Amino acid sequence: MREREDVAPTETSQTKKANGERGASAQAMPSDYERSRTTRATSADHTKERIKGSNENRRSANATQEDHTSLFERVSDKLKKQAADAEFVVRARQASEKSELKILLDRCSKVPLDVISDACKAGVELHTDFNAMVARGAEFKQKGWQYGTLDKFYHCHGHCEAVKHGEAGWVVSEAGGLGKEINDFLSKKDGLGLRFKQLKTGEISFAVFESKMSAKLADCYHDMGANLTGRIGALTGVRCAEACSVYRPKRLK
Numbered sequence: 001m002r003e004r005e006d007v008a009p010t011e012t013s014q015t016k017k018a019n020g021e022r023g024a025s026a027q028a029m030p031s032d033y034e035r036s037r038t039t040r041a042t043s044a045d046h047t048k049e050r051i052k053g054s055n056e057n058r059r060s061a062n063a064t065q066e067d068h069t070s071l072f073e074r075v076s077d078k079l080k081k082q083a084a085d086a087e088f089v090v091r092a093r094q095a096s097e098k099s100e101l102k103i104l105l106d107r108c109s110k111v112p113l114d115v116i117s118d119a120c121k122a123g124v125e126l127h128t129d130f131n132a133m134v135a136r137g138a139e140f141k142q143k144g145w146q147y148g149t150l151d152k153f154y155h156c157h158g159h160c161e162a163v164k165h166g167e168a169g170w171v172v173s174e175a176g177g178l179g180k181e182i183n184d185f186l187s188k189k190d191g192l193g194l195r196f197k198q199l200k201t202g203e204i205s206f207a208v209f210e211s212k213m214s215a216k217l218a219d220c221y222h223d224m225g226a227n228l229t230g231r232i233g234a235l236t237g238v239r240c241a242e243a244c245s246v247y248r249p250k251r252l253k
Contacts, residue, residue, distance in 0.1 A: 115168045122162035122169035126176050129158030136252065148249040152226040156244035160230030164240075170231065177227040181220040191216055 133154035140147055155177075162173040186192050192213060199209040226247060233243020241248075 118165040118168035122165045122172040125161035126158045129154045149247040153247035155223050155226035156230035157240050159227040160234045160240035163231045163234035
């Protein structure tokens with residue numbers, strides 16, 4: 001009997017096709033090592049991105065802090081400069097005031113004694129005639145006489161006597177006369193102070209208020225006119241009684 005020869009099995013076309021597909025699938029699918037390597041690479045990339053983002057945030061925070069610090073320093077420097085400027089202005093003003101006071105004292109110390117003496121004498125003349133006016137006014141009132149131009153005569157006479165004491169006397173006459181009339185106009189006795197109070201409380205009407213103040217203003221104006229007459233009389237060299245005779249009441253001896 002003929003021995004049967006061993007024949008290697010042959011692959012059919014279908015088997016070859018199946019094997020080819022499995023080989024292609026095996027080649028297409030990554031191995032475990034490749035998958036692990038890809039995962040590690042992806043994780044490393046993510047770590048790098050996080051580190052990069054963290055560094056950028058840190059740099060941004062540092063920059064913001066530096067900006068805040070720089071702003072604070074600028075504001076602080078500006079405030080310090082303003083304080084220094086204000087202190088400089090105060091010191092300069094104080095120095096100026098001290099300098100002005102020193103200049104004034106120096107000038108006063110250089111005023112001749114005769115000028116000071118003349119100013120004092122002029123003030124005494126005004127005060128003396130004012131007291132005389134008050135005394136004679138009380139006398140006229142007691143006797144029932146009309147005042148007339150009694151006060152104008154003493155205004156004129158007092159300022160005439162004051163100006164006879166030179167330039168200092170003229171200055172005292174001008175300042176004293178103007179100051180007295182302003183005080184009289186604003187007086188609470190019979191000036192604006194009293195009339196305004198009466199108007200506010202309803203004691204007088206506005207028409208009465210206006211009439212009273214107009215009369216007061218006119219009286220002050222006439223007093224200043226008498227003062228000027230006395231000053232001019234002093235400059236002409238005549239006696240003050242004669243210079244002011246236009247104001248002398250007939251009953252005044």
